[in-house]
Amino acid sequence: MKHILLSFSIVLSMLATAPVHAIQQYLSADAFLAEVFNGQVPKPKLLWLLKDNAKQAEQILGHAPNQIRQRYWQQNGVTAWVLEEIGKEELITAGFVVQANKIVQVRVLTYRESRGWEVRHPAFLKQFEGLMLQPDRHLTRQVDGISGATLSVSAMSRMTRLALYLDALVAQESQS
Amino acid sequence: MMSARTKILRLLRHWHARFGAIAALFFLFLATSGLALNHTDILSLSKQELNATWLTRWYGLKPSVPKMGFVLEEGYLVEADGRWLLNGQFIAHNSSAVVGALTWHDLYVVASPNILYLYTKDGQLVDKLTESALPEPKIEAIGKTANEQQLLLKGLQKTYISEDGLNWLPANASGIAWAQAKVLPADIAHRIKPLLLPTINAERVLLDVHSGRIFGYYGPLLMDIVAIILMLLSVTGVWMYWRTIHRSTK
Numbered sequence: 186m187k188h189i190l191l192s193f194s195i196v197l198s199m200l201a202t203a204p205v206h207a208i209q210q211y212l213s214a215d216a217f218l219a220e221v222f223n224g225q226v227p228k229p230k231l232l233w234l235l236k237d238n239a240k241q242a243e244q245i246l247g248h249a250p251n252q253i254r255q256r257y258w259q260q261n262g263v264t265a266w267v268l269e270e271i272g273k274e275e276l277i278t279a280g281f282v283v284q285a286n287k288i289v290q291v292r293v294l295t296y297r298e299s300r301g302w303e304v305r306h307p308a309f310l311k312q313f314e315g316l317m318l319q320p321d322r323h324l325t326r327q328v329d330g331i332s333g334a335t336l337s338v339s340a341m342s343r344m345t346r347l348a349l350y351l352d353a354l355v356a357q358e359s360q361s
Numbered sequence: 362m363m364s365a366r367t368k369i370l371r372l373l374r375h376w377h378a379r380f381g382a383i384a385a386l387f388f389l390f391l392a393t394s395g396l397a398l399n400h401t402d403i404l405s406l407s408k409q410e411l412n413a414t415w416l417t418r419w420y421g422l423k424p425s426v427p428k429m430g431f432v433l434e435e436g437y438l439v440e441a442d443g444r445w446l447l448n449g450q451f452i453a454h455n456s457s458a459v460v461g462a463l464t465w466h467d468l469y470v471v472a473s474p475n476i477l478y479l480y481t482k483d484g485q486l487v488d489k490l491t492e493s494a495l496p497e498p499k500i501e502a503i504g505k506t507a508n509e510q511q512l513l514l515k516g517l518q519k520t521y522i523s524e525d526g527l528n529w530l531p532a533n534a535s536g537i538a539w540a541q542a543k544v545l546p547a548d549i550a551h552r553i554k555p556l557l558l559p560t561i562n563a564e565r566v567l568l569d570v571h572s573g574r575i576f577g578y579y580g581p582l583l584m585d586i587v588a589i590i591l592m593l594l595s596v597t598g599v600w601m602y603w604r605t606i607h608r609s610t611k
Contacts (some may be wrong), residue, residue, distance in 0.1 A: 214491065232490065252487060253485060
């Protein structure tokens with residue numbers, strides 16, 4: 186029933202919104218961070234993806250990480266990440282908020298593909314909330330797809346897994 | 362003596378078979394190319410770049426070797442048709458113009474009008490600084506201090522200095538040698554020429570072949586005729602089938 190409702194709401198949203206065929210910035214990274222940290226954005230921290238960590242990230246993404254130094258923002262146990270991943274041909278920029286090893290929020294910041302823009306809808310993104318990373322680095326629950334946006338959905342899932350993995354690395358570093 | 366109806370049916374069958382035989386080749390081709398286009402991701406068509414000379418000539422693409430580029434320590438960075446070529450390796454596609462490029466510590470720093478990219482010497486992206494990671498949204502130029510320790514960035518309003526590429530402070534703008542594009546030395550121009558031959562995406566070519574656009578203005582018209590023939594064949598085929606059924610039930 187939940188899946189039917191989700192599909193129905195996505196279809197409704199698709200009908201209500203005209204298709205987008207150009208680069209669309211829905212939210213700037215700065216605005217996303219301001220929203221997450223209630224206007225009090227902490228200074229960014231750096232996480233290097235080298236050797237084993239880079240390999241793990243590569244396993245998650247299916248290719249080498251786009252960049253080896255990742256900036257993140259951390260405050261009161263919350264980490265925020267701005268990640269990029271190619272859907273079909275173009276990069277999708279998305280923001281992720283992680284707390285206690287769980288996804289708290291996901292937002293599509295910039296969408297550049299000509300098809301698959303439905304992934305930005307809150308009805309779709311809501312299903313990421315509460316997701317965690319299993320020991321095999323897969324998500325604890327499968328993300329429902331959207332027809333015509335398979336590659337964008339897949340890119341969003343990969344970025345979610347990466348955000349959770351990076352958050353776990355930060356937690357590990359702070360413990361050691 | 363054949364009745365008029367039988368004559369029409371025979372004539373129709375005759376032409377149906379002829380058109381069917383001619384059109385079959387097109388249908389097979391359209392079905393095959395359509396199948397391939399339907400599975401473009403599995404076949405990685407969008408990632409395959411074709412550079413056959415006859416094909417690029419057919420599309421009217423010519424090699425464009427830029428005369429200007431950024432000569433770096435131990436290398437060069439050239440921008441051509443939205444692609445960035447760093448020491449023989451394409452590091453970015455569909456990218457903006459390069460505002461400046463220089464060597465800084467163990468990194469190459471490349472600036473576009475609103476993004477600052479940091480690359481390792483082997484062309485791996487270290488970080489991509491945008492928005493609040495920059496002191497101003499627009500980058501006019503980049504440079505470094507005389508001792509090569511600090512990075513300098515010229516925005517629309519001020520000049521900034523940074524020790525780590527993350528924290529920026531306003532700086533005195535006088536006497537700075539900003540990174541600028543220069544005429545490429547002959548040996549570099551010679552080396553990059555074969556790398557900048559035009560390419561065309563396999564998916565694009567297949568789409569154009571499927572729609573007939575590859576044959577220019579008349580290609581889609583030819584495909585329109587094929588589509589009309591298919592419609593006629595469908596109608597005549599159904600009609601003949603219906604006639605046969607109708608006759609056998611009598």
